[in-house]
Structures are given as structure tokens and as C-alpha cells.
Amino acid sequence: MTALESRGAERGLRLPLEALVFAVGLSTLGAEIAATRLLAPFFGTSTVIWANTIAVVLLALSAGYKLGGTLADRRPEPRALCVCVLVGSGLLAVVPFIAHPFLSLSVDAFDEVSVGAFAASLFGTLVLVAVPLLLLGTVSPWATRIKLDTVEEAGSVSGRLYALSTVGSLIGVFFVALWAIEAIGSQRTFLVLALFPALIAALSLFDVRALVVPVVLGGALFIPAGATKPAEEGDRVLYERETPYQYARVIEQEDGDRLLELNEGQAIHSLWRQDTVLTGGYWDGFLTMPFANGSGRPPARVAALGTAAGTVPRAYAQYYPETVIDAVDIDPELFKIGHRYFGLEERPQLREHTQDARPFLRQHDGPYDAIFVDAYRQPYIPFYLTTKEFFELVRDRLAPGGSVIVNIGHPNDSPALEEAMSATMAAVFKHVVRDPIRSQNSLVMASDTPLSASGIANAPVASDLKELAQDSAARLEPPLRGGSVFTDDRAPVEWLIDASIVSYAAEENK
Amino acid sequence: MSAAAVAPAAPRWGFVELVKFVSGVTTLAAELAAARLIAPAFGASTVVWANTIAIALAALAIGYWLGGRLADRHPNPRAMARGGLAGSVMVALIPLVAIPLLNLTEDVGEFGGSFLAQLVLVAPPLVVLGALTPWAIRLRVDSVAGAGDATGRLYALSTAGGLVGNFAAALALIPLVGTTWTFIIAAALLAGVCLPKAWSSKPA
Numbered sequence: 175m176t177a178l179e180s181r182g183a184e185r186g187l188r189l190p191l192e193a194l195v196f197a198v199g200l201s202t203l204g205a206e207i208a209a210t211r212l213l214a215p216f217f218g219t220s221t222v223i224w225a226n227t228i229a230v231v232l233l234a235l236s237a238g239y240k241l242g243g244t245l246a247d248r249r250p251e252p253r254a255l256c257v258c259v260l261v262g263s264g265l266l267a268v269v270p271f272i273a274h275p276f277l278s279l280s281v282d283a284f285d286e287v288s289v290g291a292f293a294a295s296l297f298g299t300l301v302l303v304a305v306p307l308l309l310l311g312t313v314s315p316w317a318t319r320i321k322l323d324t325v326e327e328a329g330s331v332s333g334r335l336y337a338l339s340t341v342g343s344l345i346g347v348f349f350v351a352l353w354a355i356e357a358i359g360s361q362r363t364f365l366v367l368a369l370f371p372a373l374i375a376a377l378s379l380f381d382v383r384a385l386v387v388p389v390v391l392g393g394a395l396f397i398p399a400g401a402t403k404p405a406e407e408g409d410r411v412l413y414e415r416e417t418p419y420q421y422a423r424v425i426e427q428e429d430g431d432r433l434l435e436l437n438e439g440q441a442i443h444s445l446w447r448q449d450t451v452l453t454g455g456y457w458d459g460f461l462t463m464p465f466a467n468g469s470g471r472p473p474a475r476v477a478a479l480g481t482a483a484g485t486v487p488r489a490y491a492q493y494y495p496e497t498v499i500d501a502v503d504i505d506p507e508l509f510k511i512g513h514r515y516f517g518l519e520e521r522p523q524l525r526e527h528t529q530d531a532r533p534f535l536r537q538h539d540g541p542y543d544a545i546f547v548d549a550y551r552q553p554y555i556p557f558y559l560t561t562k563e564f565f566e567l568v569r570d571r572l573a574p575g576g577s578v579i580v581n582i583g584h585p586n587d588s589p590a591l592e593e594a595m596s597a598t599m600a601a602v603f604k605h606v607v608r609d610p611i612r613s614q615n616s617l618v619m620a621s622d623t624p625l626s627a628s629g630i631a632n633a634p635v636a637s638d639l640k641e642l643a644q645d646s647a648a649r650l651e652p653p654l655r656g657g658s659v660f661t662d663d664r665a666p667v668e669w670l671i672d673a674s675i676v677s678y679a680a681e682e683n684k
Numbered sequence: 685m686s687a688a689a690v691a692p693a694a695p696r697w698g699f700v701e702l703v704k705f706v707s708g709v710t711t712l713a714a715e716l717a718a719a720r721l722i723a724p725a726f727g728a729s730t731v732v733w734a735n736t737i738a739i740a741l742a743a744l745a746i747g748y749w750l751g752g753r754l755a756d757r758h759p760n761p762r763a764m765a766r767g768g769l770a771g772s773v774m775v776a777l778i779p780l781v782a783i784p785l786l787n788l789t790e791d792v793g794e795f796g797g798s799f800l801a802q803l804v805l806v807a808p809p810l811v812v813l814g815a816l817t818p819w820a821i822r823l824r825v826d827s828v829a830g831a832g833d834a835t836g837r838l839y840a841l842s843t844a845g846g847l848v849g850n851f852a853a854a855l856a857l858i859p860l861v862g863t864t865w866t867f868i869i870a871a872a873l874l875a876g877v878c879l880p881k882a883w884s885s886k887p888a
Binding site for chain 2: 334340563
């Protein structure tokens with residue numbers, strides 16, 4: 175009896191139920207990825223944010239599955255299921271429009287280190303995403319119930335539908351991460367993700383009232399998206415863009431300096447000043463520190479891993495134009511930004527490589543006189559650039575007398591990461607020194623050749639670099655002690671940095 | 685068929701639920717650890733990430749489909765327990781196979797190399813772990829009228845397990861004991877749950 179009922183019920187639909195399951199699978203995982211990209215410009219992508227996003231999304235889906243099962247047994251009718259999908263889609267489409275007030279709250283919260291406002295902003299946004307996901311989560315068990323005729327086929331029916339939904343998810347992830355966010359922005363990405371299941375549900379019902387939902391969502395695609403993130407007072411946003419990896423923004427301050435911000439913008443990745451290539455920041459250290467090996471000449475060949483918009487290559491073009499530089503960055507957009515806004519000029523001595531740093535180094539033999547490591551995915555250094563195996567590869571790519579210099583951030587004054595990386599570098603190289611160049615950054619240098627302050631102090635540099643060299647020489651000191659050696663198997667970079675963020679936030683809110 | 689209407693509801697918390705939850709934990713922990721295992725060889729560029737996601741989801745989808753068919757043919761907990769056991773052995777083997785494999789594939793380049801590595805290392809255990817989902821549903825659905833509830837509950841449990849696995853791996857296991865031991869612990873959990881039933885003839 176039940177079997178006949180559900181068969182008959184499904185015949186009432188104009189499209190097979192499989193189409194709906196597929197569309198909803200696509201939409202749910204797509205929405206999860208879109209939500210991370212929606213949050214990134216405001217909160218970044220640290221483990222803390224990632225963990226909260228995953229938790230809220232999975233809990234919402236979990237609750238949706240449970241609810242869907244209960245509803246399914248009470249109303250095993252495809253029409254009720256379609257209505258649920260229409261409501262869920264409608265709510266999903268609304269997310270980017272009402273998220274902005276919540277998201278903007280985070281900008282001030284960061285400045286004032288207000289954990290309360292920060293959490294309110296984060297969870298406000300996440301709840302907006304959670305409700306539609308809960309409703310869409312009901313589809314899998316509900317559709318299984320409707321499709322099932324006998325207990326004996328419960329395995330194959332549920333397996334087939336779940337597989338279909340997963341294939342949809344696969345396409346949803348690719349659509350969002352590889353195309354939609356960059357091409358049409360997060361607002362329209364959410365709209366398309368909502369439109370697709372709504373359209374399938376409405377066509378299945380073939381009801382004029384139901385068709386209103388997809389028509390409205392389609393119309394909303396024409397609403398202009400506006401700026402992703404509002405400019406702060408006194409700043410001018412020259413450029414903003416979703417790249418394949420992150421949200422990038424070029425800011426011009428009142429004094430004319432240009433800054434490259436990525437995601438939440440807590441770190442400055444490149445700096446451009448009108449009449450000088452010197453920045454007053456840690457970047458300048460790369461101009462004088464290589465002389466610590468006592469060679470008395472600038473490196474002839476350099477690999478700069480993680481160049482962002484090219485602050486260091488630009489400075490090298492002026493002071494050491496003969497030096498051949500392999501500039502490596504994972505994000506192709508950053509080179510373009512460098513050429514447009516940060517004075518990066520094409521010249522035969524500069525080779526640009528869009529690649530991850532470690533595979534690049536593996537595929538290029540060098541040998542290099544110096545390798546600079548400044549690759550960040552805020553607030554972390556990718557773990558595979560902090561390990562013993564990585565520095566062994568670096569050592570192999572160095573010319574005799576060559577050295578490696580790593581920029582290590584001290585998030586919130588915690589030296590833990592520098593201690594561990596110094597220990598790791600010391601496990602591979604004979605000599606390690608540090609230059610605590612800024613309060614938040616140290617340059618740590620390692621080589622098999624002895625390194626000394628006198629090498630830097632006596633370096634034959636241009637007159638306007640003399641003072642920098644003297645200062646750097648004066649700061650040079652033995653590395654921090656007490657860290658453990660990181661390996662590819664165990665390198666808890668994220669853990670150390672998360673711990674410092676959490677303890678910092680706790681301090682400030684006492 | 686009509687027996688379902690008279691029979692008392694199946695036990696709501698038993699072997700099937702436990703396996704479903706723990707396999708959720710193991711699947712997500714293994715996925716995260718695999719990404720970590722492969723990053724030193726191929727980095728974390730978009731092509732590598734796309735390969736990781738594509739192969740993981742495709743393997744799970746195949747597992748769901750295949751598992752459903754097998755479950756209808758062998759609807760008993762012993763077969764499911766053996767499947768879980770096979771899955772956990774494969775997860776434990778990942779770090780072992782990885783050492784020679786990554787050396788071989790590292791020079792193929794990021795796209796081809798990460799694709800091959802994922803295909804050989806991660807896809808087979810995920811197919812097997814994916815198969816457990818419809819299997820659990822087949823074992824727990826005892827009437828069409830109650831099928832929605834049983835299905836929804838098992839999906840929810842598996843997702844909750846995934847959440848726990850995600851957090852345990854990213855926030856505790858990988859930083860504390862490293863990648864290799866994360867695989868072994870995740871595998872041991874599932875094996876521990878499946879082992880008692882793998883040679884038992886009693887129903888769940």
C-alpha cells in the first residue's frame with residue numbers, strides 16, 4: 175500500500191526526484207565554500223574561524239537530516255519536500271544581503287580587540303547560513319523515504335541518492351571555488367546557488383505560485399554588488415578583488431603610501447612609497463642581511479619565495495640591478511597587482527613564477543646565493559615551509575656560502591614560532607642568527623658559512639643603505655633557544671599561533 | 685512485509701549507530717591527515733586542492749552507490765563489520781604506502797603527482813568507508829513507513845561523527861602526535877568498533 179502511494183505521489187512531479195537531490199547536493203556544499211569566502215575578507219581563514227564555520231555548517235546539516243527523516247515519515251509527499259526546498263533556497267539567497275551589517279561590525283571589533291563584538295559578528299553571519307542549510311539538509315532522507323518501495327532495496331536506493339547528492343556537491347565546490355567567487359562575486363554566487371534548487375523544485379511542482387521564487391531570485395542577480403568591504407577613514411581603496419586564493423585589496427593612505435592587504439587585512443603584505451623603494455619595514459632587511467656571510471658582495475642569484483606584490487624585487491632592481499631574482503608566489507593576481515600599483519617592473523633579471531614555494535624549489539636547481547622565505551597564508555606560515563625536510567631542500571639548492579633568510583612574524587608578541595623555526599634551521603645548518611628588525615617580525619638567517627655582524631657593517635652598499643646596514647649589524651644576535659624541531663610529520667604551526675591569538679584576546683578582555 | 689507494522693522498533697542505539705558515527709570520525713580525520721601528508725610534496729595550490737576534493741567526493745559517491753547494492757545482497761551486521769575492518773586497515777596503510785609513492789610521484793609535477801597520490805592513497809579507503817552509510821541504512825530500515833526517520837538519524841549521526849573527526853584531527857591529533865599517528869589512531873578507532881562483530885553470527 176505504502177509503496178503504491180509513494181509511487182503515485184512521485185508521478186505528480188514533472189521532474190525526477192533525482193534532479194532535486196542533485197541540485198540540493200550542489201547547493202549545500204557550494205554554500206559552505208561560499209560562506210568561507212564571504213567571511214574571509216572580514217575574519218580571515220585562521221583555524222579559529224574555519225573551525226566555527228565547519229561546526230555550524232555540519233551541525234545545521236545534521237539537524238536537517240534528523241528533521242528531514244521525521245518530516246518524511248509524517249508527510250512522504252514530494253510536494254511538501256519541494257516547498258521545503260523553495261523556502262530553504264529563498265533564505266539562502268537572502269544571506270549576502272543581510273550579512274553585511276553583521277560583517278561590518280567585525281571591522282571595528284578587530285581594531286578594538288573586542289571579543290564580544292567579534293563573536294557576535296561571526297555567529298550572526300553563520301546563523302544566517304545555517305538556517306537555509308538546515309532546510310536543504312532535509313532533502314536526502316526525505317527523498318529516500320519517498321523513493322523507497324520495499325525494505326529489501328533500502329541499501330541501493332539510499333546509496334544511489336546519496337551518491338547523486340555527493341556528485342552534486344563535487345560540482346558545487348568546483349563551481350564556487352574555481353569560478354563563481356572570482357567571476358561573479360559572493361553575492362551572485364549565493365543567488366545562483368539558491369536559484370538552481372529553487373528552479374528544479376518549482377519546475378517539479380509546475381505551479382505558477384512556486385515559479386515566483388526562482389523568478390525573483392533570477393531578478394535579484396541584476397542587483398549591483400557594490401564594494402566588498404568599506405574603506406576605513408582617510409584610506410582610499412584603489413582596487414579590490416577575489417583572487418583564486420583570497421580577497422586582495424590595495425589601500426592608499428592619506429600620506430600616499432600604498433598597502434596590499436589580504437583577507438581580513440591584519441597584516442600588510444606589500445608596501446609602496448612614492449619616491450623611495452625603502453619601506454621602513456622588515457622588507458628593508460633583505461637588502462643588507464645577506465652580507466652577513468662576509469662575502470662582501472650582494473647575492474648574484476636569489477629565490478624570493480612569497481613575494482606578494484614585489485616590494486623586495488622592486489628594491490633589488492634599484493640597489494642591485496645585476497642580481498637575478500626568481501620571484502615566486504602562489505597567487506597569480508598578486509604579480510598583476512604588483513605591476514599595476516607597486517612599481518614592479520619587467521626586466522630580464524626578474525623571473526616571475528606562479529607556483530607554490532616548495533614544489534618550485536624542488537623543480538628548480540638554482541644554485542642560489544640567497545633564498546628568502548616570506549610566504550604566509552595569514553596568520554600562518556604554511557607548515558611545509560617550516561620543517562626540517564624543507565630546510566634540507568633549501569640547503570641543497572644553495573650555492574657554496576649561500577644563505578636562507580626567513581621572515582617570522584611574532585603574532586601578539588609570542589616568540590614560540592620563531593623558537594621552533596630557529597631550532598629546525600639549526601638542525602640543518604651550521605650557523606643561525608637573528609635580526610629582531612621590527613617588534614612583530616624577525617629575520618632569521620641560516621647558512622653553513624659563519625655569519626657575522628661585521629659582514630653587514632662593512633658591506634659595500636649605497637650611501638642611503640649605510641645606516642640600515644649599521645642598525646642591522648647592531649641588532650644581529652644568536653637565535654632564540656627552546657623550540658622543538660618541526661618535521662613534515664609534525665609541525666604544529668597553526669597550534670602555536672592559535673594559542674597566542676587566544677591568550678592575547680583573553681588578556682585584552684580581562 | 686506487514687510484519688514491520690507489528691514488530692517493535694529496532695534498538696535505536698546499537699552496533700550500526702556506533703559504526704556509523706565512528707566511521708564519520710575516521711573518514712574526516714583521514715581526509716585532513718591526507719591533505720597534510722601530500723602538502724610537502726605538492727604544496728597547496730588550487731590544482732592540488734581541487735584534486736583532493738574531487739577524488740575524495742568521487743570516491744565517497746562510488747562507495748555509497750556500491751555499498752547500497754552490496755548491502756541489499758548481504759543485509760547483516762557481520763558483512764558491514766568486515767567492510768569497516770577492511771576500511772580501517774586501508775586507512776592505517778596510507779602513511780606506509782605514502783613514503784615510496786610520494787618519492788615516485790613528486791617529479792610528475794603538482795597536478796599529475798597529487799592526482800596519482802590521492803588516487804592510490806585516499807580513494808580506496810574512502811570507497812570502503814562510504815559504503816558503510818547505505819549499509820547502515822539497510823540494516824536499520826525495517827519498514828518503509830519508518831524509513832525516513834532511520835535514514836535521517838543515520839545521516840545526522842555520520843555528519844556529527846565527521847564534525848568530531850574534523851576537530852579531533854585538526855585541533856588535537858595532527859599538532860600533538862603528527863600525521864602518521866593520526867591515520868593510525870583514526871583507523872584503530874574504527875577497527876576497535878568493528879572487530880567484535882566481524883566474526884559474530886548474532887544480529888546487531
